Amino acid sequence: MAWLVTGGAGYIGSHVVRAFIDEGIDVIIIDDLSSGHADFVPDGVPFVQGSLLDTELLRRTFTEAAGAITGVVHxxxxxxxxxxxxxxLHTYEQNVTATQNLLAAMAEADVSNIVFSSSAAVYGTPSTDLVTEETAKNPESPYGESKLIGEWLLRDQGVAAGLTHTSLRYFNVVGSGDIALRDTSPHNLFPLIFDALVDGRTPRINGTDYATPDGTCVRDYIHVSDLAVSHVAAARRMDAGEPISPVYNLGSGDGVSVGEIMSTVAAVTGIDFTPEIAPRRAGDPDRIVASGELAARDLRWVMRHSLEDMVKSAWDARQAAVVRPL
Incomplete structure (x- = not known):
């Protein structure tokens, strides 16, 4: 039996794929390569290139697997x-319509297990410093809204068709578990810092006047490999028929500041720099950190990597990319 990983050629998805392989579980990947990379697909792993908006492709993927797919990590x-x-509109199409299509194809193929990669963006700006699964959901962007709608779709399909599901919410995913895999997003903090350093520019901090110990924003940063392990743990729980919560936060419980990240990057890379200070961004709260207690109980969730580990693994992967670009 195998698990289908949608987005399995992307930064997070490729680490999830490797976590399944490490535990001896077969996987199939579907990815349109809009942000993923064919080079991230391991040799020998079945790879379907295409979009979840292509309903015929989805139907064919499940059909050709001939009942071998036991669940989906989305x-x-x-x-x-x-x-x-x-x-x-693009965001809703990619995140809501695509999820609807996936659930329809799963129902048609009688596949009833799904682990959904959700987001802490569903919380918006919470009124508490420590976010739990019960914290009010107030998304402040179409992205956050689309992830919350995705969770609703799973919930409703669970009621209607007996779908077994869980949604994993997390904040900032960093690091690398394999030197050949790296975060290539043009919007995430680590790639922005590393790209600046590689290009000879000075990394930037947006605001140093927050109500935190060093004046910079405090957030959860979790290592991508730790995240991947919990996806597999959720899949194993479903395969075993064990009870699973509909939602888990994968949080550090304490968080780190942007200032701490900058200092750690300088120490790890050996590149001495003083970050440029830019004005704070509107709507950025002082501190958002999530509790991971529920996930620690059920999904083998633990912060196995220090901040130094996160920075070093990500920097090593970025340096390797300079030598061997994608």
Whole structure:
């Protein structure tokens, strides 16, 4: 039996694929390569190139697997919250319509297990410093809204058709578990810092007047490999027929500041720099950190990597890309 990983050629998805392989579980990948990379697909892993908007392709993928697919890890999606404000229709199409198509194809193929890659963006700006699964959901972008709608679709399909599902919410995913895999997003903090350093520019901090110890924003940063392990743990729980919560936060419980990240990057890379200070961005809260207690209980969730580990693994992958570009 195999698990289908949507978006399995992307940064997060490719780590999820490798986590399944490491535990001896077969996988099939579907990815349209809009942000993923064919080079991230391991040798010997079945790869279907195409979009979840292509209903015939989805139907064919399940049919050709001939009943071998036992569940789906749904990582594919348009993940840029800021850009989603300018492209709401595109965001809903990629994240809502695509999820609807996937669920329909699963129902037709009698596949009833799904692990959904959701987002802490569903919370918006919470009123509490420590976010739990019960914290009010107030998404502030089409991206966050689309992820919450995705969770609703799973919930409703669970009621209607007995779908077994869970949604994993997380904040900032960083690091690398394989030197050949890296975050290539043009919007995420680590790639922005590393690209600046590689290009000889000075990384930038947006605001140093927040109500935090060093004046910079505090957020959850979690290592991508730790995240991947919990996706597999959720899949194993479903395969075993064990009870699973509909939602889990994959959070650090304490968080780190942007200032701490900059200092760690300088120490790890050996590149001495003083970040440029730009004005704070509107709507950025001082501190958002999630509790991971529920996931620690059920999904083998633990922060196995220090901030130094996260920075070093990501920097090593970025340096390798300079020598061997995608």
């Amino acid at each position: 990582v594919a999606g348009f993940k840029y919250a800021g850009v989603s404000v300018q492209r709401p």
